Amino acid sequence: MRNRYILFVLILFALLMDDSIGQKEQLNVFTWAGYVSDDIREGFEKEFGVTVLVDTFASNEDLLTKLMAGATGYDIIMPSDYMVSILIKQNLLEDLNRDNIPNFGNISPLFLGKYFDPENRYSIPYTFGTAGIAYDSEVISPAPESWAVLWDAQYKNRFSMLDDQRETIGAALKLLGYSLNSTDPEEIRAAKEKLIEQKPLVKQYKSEAEELLIAGDVVMAHCWSGDAFRAIETRPTLRYVIPKEGSSQFIDAVCIPKSAPHKVLAEQFINYLLRPEVNAKITAFTKYGTCVPTAKAFLPENLREHKFIYPPKEVLESLEWLRDPGDWTRHYDRAWEEVKAK
Ligand code: SPD
Numbered sequence: 001m002r003n004r005y006i007l008f009v010l011i012l013f014a015l016l017m018d019d020s021i022g023q024k025e026q027l028n029v030f031t032w033a034g035y036v037s038d039d040i041r042e043g044f045e046k047e048f049g050v051t052v053l054v055d056t057f058a059s060n061e062d063l064l065t066k067l068m069a070g071a072t073g074y075d076i077i078m079p080s081d082y083m084v085s086i087l088i089k090q091n092l093l094e095d096l097n098r099d100n101i102p103n104f105g106n107i108s109p110l111f112l113g114k115y116f117d118p119e120n121r122y123s124i125p126y127t128f129g130t131a132g133i134a135y136d137s138e139v140i141s142p143a144p145e146s147w148a149v150l151w152d153a154q155y156k157n158r159f160s161m162l163d164d165q166r167e168t169i170g171a172a173l174k175l176l177g178y179s180l181n182s183t184d185p186e187e188i189r190a191a192k193e194k195l196i197e198q199k200p201l202v203k204q205y206k207s208e209a210e211e212l213l214i215a216g217d218v219v220m221a222h223c224w225s226g227d228a229f230r231a232i233e234t235r236p237t238l239r240y241v242i243p244k245e246g247s248s249q250f251i252d253a254v255c256i257p258k259s260a261p262h263k264v265l266a267e268q269f270i271n272y273l274l275r276p277e278v279n280a281k282i283t284a285f286t287k288y289g290t291c292v293p294t295a296k297a298f299l300p301e302n303l304r305e306h307k308f309i310y311p312p313k314e315v316l317e318s319l320e321w322l323r324d325p326g327d328w329t330r331h332y333d334r335a336w337e338e339v340k341a342k
Pocket of ligand 1: 252322
């Protein structure tokens, strides 16, 4: 009898330890690859007694397509600036309840009130960075200065381009001397032709360029600053440059979709991300900039003022924000489809 009682208690204990039966609340995060570390995820799980599931997308357009197609399970999403505008316009974002986000006050005003969400009703900044070219300085010398290096036939099959329609069409627009946000069909057509001309040289279109750079699969990549910075830690001969014609700068934001199943938990997660010591972990992991100035006290010296994160003034002045092209989106969509179909 006593043995049976012990067995019963053991089974009950095992059942209670099983999350699926214990019904832990689950926070579903949809974000970029390499954006939420295990450390950050596990810290929240432990403190709040929940599980955090992280799923990734490769571009803002992928995120939009999933949300428009009715994906309803996500509590947290991380669109970039111009995509925040689009999601607001599509009525896909939830208003943030600041009462649940007291750490909102930790954000630097420099990253608030931006064009895509002037009152930060729907978004808080996660990181900021730029797009440029990472290259292996032992192979590519002298250092490239222009986007034109990505059209140089000697690097055929040795470089990758971002699998991101606005960024990649943007690189071609910049090479041609146009704005990233051109609404001139002739300019968009010229950028498309440029990318079609380049296509036979491109080894791969991939947004997670860091993997290709580290593996040595490419010697050059159109990529984002933090991803280049991360790759350089493993391959110190890599460098990162923002071409002289200019490039994009971005803020990636944290938002809650209207369809989020766990809105309050999502706000608690946002509040947690804005703690200085947690926010420092975001920069330490992603190698993108922190929007919480007090986080810098928790960062190693080399991440506090690094030029990959804080480009010099003349470079900053050459950067543009991507914006919602409104009705012109279809021109970008069509141009990208044509490039990919070739
Ligand atoms: N590996 C993380 C990449 C995050 C890049 N953000 C993209 C901004 C696009 N404009």
